[in-house]
Amino acid sequence: MKIFKLYLDKDLEEIWLNEMVSSGWALNNFFFGVYTFEKCKENEFIYKIDLMDSFSGTKSSLEYIKFVEETGAEFVSAWGRWVFFRKSASEGPFELYTDVDSQIKLYQKIRNMMGIVALLEFIIGFSQLHNLSQFNAGIGYYSLTGVVFLLGGGIGYAALKTHNKINSLRKQKVI
Amino acid sequence: MHKDLPLTEGVFYILIALRKPNHGYGIIQDVQLMTDGRLVLGAGTLYGAINTMLDKGWIKLYSEEVASRKKKEYIITSTGKEMVKFETERLEELIRNSKKIMEDRI
Incomplete structure (x- = not known):
């Protein structure tokens, strides 16, 4: 089964993947918003999503995936810097980041990556607008630029939400 | 300090788990054992900590046999041992002072 979905919040995405498991569907591949599921036993796995330091396929990303697999987790899919892991639910709880400091570091990585992507979208959007203003472009061209701005805005908002998550984690630390 | x-x-x-050569999963198990299952390190947390400590020179690579696909093993350095000593002294001070308030209550 394939489902197309756009998630800008990895925590919500994780919740959804684990809800799918509770109804007997296990993710086995992700590519550009397309989630491919296969049948599994209800509540068979726990899924976790992680952002790596480098792109999938690089030496350091392979090293990280191997490291996580050695701890008993299973590599499911990788796309860009994102990676999906799962573990049998029968083996108990599954967490990749178990202290506040490393959780903060992860969200900082996510926020910075999203910030850069949002900025790129806006740069592309404005340069498109500039190009379109040079000739009598139809509405179709402008709606394409609109999509770019919409994406940039969405990802920028997600970066802001991640920033707030970091702040609330920081507050937890200073009691 | x-x-x-x-x-x-x-x-x-x-x-402490690296007082003897140990690999990632071994560290997780050792720490779990030492703390009676209270502290179970996540793989992401452990990976980040290992890399930070390698950079600081508190631990070093002990073995890496690529051919046999053996797991990377690490071991504590003398700088690392010094850090444990410093931290232990800090913790001892904490315990020494906390005992004062416990004695007061009795």
Whole structure:
């Protein structure tokens, strides 16, 4: 089964993947918003999503995936810097980041990556607008630029939400 | 006090787990055992901590046999042992002072 979905919040995405498991569907591949599921036993796995330091396929990303697999987790899919892991639910709880400091570091990585992507979208959007203003472009061209701005805005908002998550984690630390 | 103090609980226990050569999963198991299952390090947390400590020179690579696909093993360095000593002294001070308030109550 394939489902197309756009998630800008990895925590919500994780919740959804684990809800799918509770109804007997296990993710086995992700590519550009397309989630491919296969049948599994209800509540068979726990899924976790992680952002790596480098792109999938690089030496350091392979090293990280191997490291996580050695701890008993299973590599499911990788796309860009994102990676999906799962573990049998029968083996108990599954967490990749178990202290506040490393959780903060992860969200900082996510926020910075999203910030850069949002900025790129806006740069592309404005340069498109500039190009379109040079000739009598139809509405179709402008709606394409609109999509770019919409994406940039969405990802920028997600970066802001991640920033707030970091702040609330920081507050937890200073009691 | 050393600028890297206090150590996080995870870092402290990872250093102790590396008193002998150990690999990632071995560290997780050792720490779990030492804390009666209270502290179970996540793989992401452990990976980040290992790389930070390698950079700081608190631990070093002990073995890496690529051909046999053997797991990377790490071991504590003398700088790492010093950090454990500093942290232990800090913790002892904490315990010494906390005992004062316990004695007061009785």
